[in-house]
Amino acid sequence: MSDTSSLPFLPFALPEIGEEEIAEVVDALRSGWVTTGPKTRRFEADFSAFLAGESGHAQEFHSIAINSATAGLHLALEALGIGPGDEVITTTHTFTASAEVARYLGADVKLVDIDPATLCIDPAAFEAAITPRTKAVVPVHYAGLAADMPRIGAIARRHGIRVVEDAAHALPTTCGGRLVGTLDSDVTVFSFYANKTMTTGEGGMLVTRDAAIAARAQVMRLHGINRDAFDRFTAKVPSWYYEIVAPGFKYNLTDIAAALGIHQLRRVRDFQVRRQQLADLYDRLLADLPVICPPRPAGGDLHAWHLYVIRLTDDAAIGRDALIEALYAAGIGCSVHYIPLHLHPYWRERYGLRSEDFPHSQRAYERMLSLPLYTRMTDADVFRVADSLRAALRG
Numbered sequence: 045m046s047d048t049s050s051l052p053f054l055p056f057a058l059p060e061i062g063e064e065e066i067a068e069v070v071d072a073l074r075s076g077w078v079t080t081g082p083k084t085r086r087f088e089a090d091f092s093a094f095l096a097g098e099s100g101h102a103q104e105f106h107s108i109a110i111n112s113a114t115a116g117l118h119l120a121l122e123a124l125g126i127g128p129g130d131e132v133i134t135t136t137h138t139f140t141a142s143a144e145v146a147r148y149l150g151a152d153v154k155l156v157d158i159d160p161a162t163l164c165i166d167p168a169a170f171e172a173a174i175t176p177r178t179k180a181v182v183p184v185h186y187a188g189l190a191a192d193m194p195r196i197g198a199i200a201r202r203h204g205i206r207v208v209e210d211a212a213h214a215l216p217t218t219c220g221g222r223l224v225g226t227l228d229s230d231v232t233v234f235s236f237y238a239n240k241t242m243t244t245g246e247g248g249m250l251v252t253r254d255a256a257i258a259a260r261a262q263v264m265r266l267h268g269i270n271r272d273a274f275d276r277f278t279a280k281v282p283s284w285y286y287e288i289v290a291p292g293f294k295y296n297l298t299d300i301a302a303a304l305g306i307h308q309l310r311r312v313r314d315f316q317v318r319r320q321q322l323a324d325l326y327d328r329l330l331a332d333l334p335v336i337c338p339p340r341p342a343g344g345d346l347h348a349w350h351l352y353v354i355r356l357t358d359d360a361a362i363g364r365d366a367l368i369e370a371l372y373a374a375g376i377g378c379s380v381h382y383i384p385l386h387l388h389p390y391w392r393e394r395y396g397l398r399s400e401d402f403p404h405s406q407r408a409y410e411r412m413l414s415l416p417l418y419t420r421m422t423d424a425d426v427f428r429v430a431d432s433l434r435a436a437l438r439g
């Protein structure tokens with residue numbers, strides 16, 4: 045093993061921003077139009093075209109750009125009419141954004157356990173948690189692997205429950221050969237946060253086929269402003285006129301951010317290919333270590349590889365926390381996805397949650413760490429991480 049002590053720190057995540065993105069941002073700045081405008085509209089149209097793919101039916105999709113996925117999840121539940129007295133089911137093994145948006149609307153959250161093989165929401169646990177108050181389910185495509193959407197969709201349809209996919213990790217991910225964003229759910233929300241598979245700094249995209257949901261989300265994205273509400277029988281709408289139809293939010297994406305998104309989206313397939321190569325290399329290098337490598341999709345489906353999450357087996361000589369410290373000492377950044385929601389004071393205390401009720405998430409959490417995985421990594425970086433892991437695990 046080579047001496048790694050003099051190597052620079054390898055961060056956990058880094059965005060890949062190219063000259064085209066930079067030129068487009070500069071163009072936005074020079075244009076004088078820096079907030080939501082032509083570049084945002086182009087980004088939305090490009091996103092719908094991306095989802096439509098070879099079918100070319102981009103008009104089937106409404107893509108609404110927002111300033112975060114959290115905003116998109118909030119808009120989605122709001123458009124579905126979720127409110128006080130309602131319940132929204134999601135996985136405990138996620139970021140708090142998946143759940144907190146239901147609380148914004150005064151609805152309650154029911155957290156359920158994961159399938160220990162996929163680390164995505166367990167469809168049986170989802171079904172068992174349904175009550176007459178349940179209005180929506182928010183599956184998360186954990187790490188970039190699709191949740192079991194055929195089963196989740198079937199259960200939801202049987203009980204009249206709406207489906208909002210938290211696809212923050214899932215661009216591009218396929219499920220049964222179809223891109224996430226084109227499945228049969230009501231709404232899908234993507235994140236373009238700095239560490240996601242493509243980035244606009246902060247940003248997101250809400251996608252739906254439902255024209256009514258799209259119209260409501262569009263209005264609520266910007267202060268509840270509706271320009272179509274003007275009485276068309278009296279006159280043409282003057283350019284200065286608008287009507288406020290609801291107490292809306294301030295969730296619009298800027299053209300500066302959309303400028304990044306336009307070019308990131310063009311590269312997102314290539315990004316996935318590179319992430320896949322890095323994940324494959326990790327799998328190969330870690331094969332003889334006491335770790336469980338990430339689950340693979342069935343039937344040739346696409347994994348977006350937002351995260352590469354390993355779990356220590358019981359025969360590992362060192363615990364998770366000590367391992368992260370050892371890697372950090374070797375100049376390697378790691379993370380944990382996630383501290384399950386049932387362990388956070390707000391969720392635990394509000395709903396009286398106990399770890400015993402989420403055995404699979406709890407067990408995975410105690411043994412898991414996320415290794416660096418991003419397109420700017422070299423193969424040598426992966427070898428370095430694997431070498432350091434091996435050294436730490438040998439004690």
Ligand SMILES: *Cc1c(COP(=O)(O)O)cnc(C)c1O
Binds near residue numbers: 237247
């Ligand atoms: C990143 C993330 C979000 C929130 O995305 P933002 O764009 O930062 O609001 C939501 N859910 C999951 C699972 C995430 O990883």
